[in-house]
Amino acid sequence: MKKQNITGSEALIHCLLAEGVDLIYGYPGGAIMPFYDELYKFQDKLQHVLTRHEQGATHAAQGYARVSGKVGVCVATSGPGATNLVTGIADAMIDSTPMVCITGQVPSHLLGSDAFQETDIIGISTPVTKWNYQISDVSEIPAIMAKAFYIARSGRPGPVLIDITKDAQFASFDFDYTPCKGVRSYKPVPTISMDAIEEAAAIISSANKPLIVWGQGVILGKAEAEFKTFVEKSNIPAAWTILGVSAIATNHPQNVGMVGMHGNYGPNKLTNECDVLIAIGMRFDDRVTGSLSTYAKQAKVIHLEIDPAEINKNVFADVAVLGDVKEVLPLLSERVAAKPYKEWYEAFKNHDEIEFEKVIKGDLHPTKQGLTMGEVLKEINRASNNDAVIVSDVGQHQMIACRYAQFSNSKSNITSGGLGTMGFALPAAIGAKMGAPEREVVAIIGDGGFQMTIQELGTIFQTQAAVKVVVLNNDFLGMVRQWQQLFFDKRYASTEMVNPDFVKIAEGYFIDAKRVTKREDLASTVNEMIASDKPYFLEVCVEKEDNVFPMIPSGASVSEIRLS
């Protein structure tokens, strides 16, 4: 695409349009004003959503990216605008979310002069970006923007930040856009080793108690179908990380549940009994493995990964199968045959029964008076036919949401996994609804996290994004309180919340809002919420001091998982 004598700002817009972007999130300010001025002229082609804080713009872009598989884009001004993006960028980095952030910068002649709203955002964002670059020469815009999108979405995706000085936005040049097809020093996808494939297939074929643990790599690699084939062809039990969960339907008979700190009893315990552990697109986070010195030591580990730096980072891989999971899995599927693994499945079933009795029954079918977070999830599953996009924040409600939400389609569990960013869910749900407008999007948020980005109710009101916001209110920072109860002798230091009237706040933003305090009102109110085609706010006052179990105490082995 060519344009004669256009400004840097207009060039930026043409770059975004050329990359297929039609929606961006952001917040204007001095150093990015030339861009916003140009945006005004392109409103029909490029929608801009004004969030109420730049952090909200990043999380909205993340939510959009995670449900759509496209690159999320957000824009901010220099200085505080740019630094407010940092949390979202760090979140996108650790959760491998493709995102391009554009920040304005003071004019190039003022760089380094401590000018008004000048901050070294390149320096600040370096450790949390896949790549970043400062443009001070207008002629660099097309090539750098093309490179930014290419890097953000290729290989293991991640956030890219492009900082553009104000003079480069004003300056004019002849524009010529060519999409980036490669960067010579960057190899996004490693070459597949057929030896590794053969070796992995041989180990899988000789296994008696194999276990698959899959992660978000399956979703990022758009390999859901190939993964399902591999799982079914091999008949191996498959457990998931919270970012991977929706890659196959939750009710799939081979789904044996969630691994990690608050995961299911069976897959955690049996990680230390399997003879072959097949890790697919996951990175052995400490919340998944617990103590590494006692993690799956008896098992041969096969690690399917796109990022070579993940191999042997936390868990030693007997066989590393590098490559694009979408290409690797069919090669493995061809080489494996199903075995019944009857006793092995039986072991999962036995653990499931124990967990049901000790934990799940009380969570989902409580007999006590107070409402549980689990029963709220159960009602949401029912009312949405197990097919909502669940966007969760961070804490107890997040673990409950991940444990109990039922998914029928991929890209449906949107949560802040690696970084654990409180305040993520409300803006991310806005982005998710815009990235998948045909789907039901339900945000599950605690009373603590809700107040970290509560101002985004304003974005919901302004855009009328039909997000269903559920606040599970226990008047505590529940997860921290749980740890204080279990490991700090119930010294509830700064975890009790004195909360405002959330319903009134939502109503202040003209959002339909209800509060449920009694079990008999829960199902009907959830029905009303799901039936609504408008934004809806639901506060559920739940039991104040409930705990999330099972739980692997921090630093303990997966075998030491507690049921109470």
Add this chain to the structure above:
Amino acid sequence: MEKKYTISIYTENSVGLLNRVSAIFQRRHINIISITSSASEIEHVSRFVIVVSLTEEAVKKVVGQIEKQIEVIKAFYHTDEETIFQESALYKVASKSLFEERHIQNIIKNSHANIVTVNTEFFVIEKTGFRHETEQLYNDLAPYGLLQFVRSGRISVTKSPMNIKSLLTELNDKN
């Protein structure tokens, strides 16, 4: 067991990459013993030489993280035995001591150091070699008064080839 490793990194020549590379060490609380950045044998390609003391497992992981950076072409790690390495040092000494202390002349001669410049105020000696050699000269000169002393980071080449040229040809053909 911790050991001295020399990390060699071939990179594109771009602003901010040093920051990106050093952040990898900082984040893991690894002290960099020395760092040198310079041109390499290939036009527009820079070469970093970083010396650290780490276990082999740790240095492998660090090199993996370095290679992951977009503008890093390739990174390697080597032991001292696998490399030829040197450091350079400059010693600034007051000229009068050269004439008053005849012993200094012997020190310079025996150390195979070069005199870079001499004027009425001061003279500058340069010594390139192993750390113990530049240290020896430092210790020998110190009693006579050093006006200034500075030593470079390690520069090193590997005994085995690193084949960056052919790798780049391959990469250039692909893109």
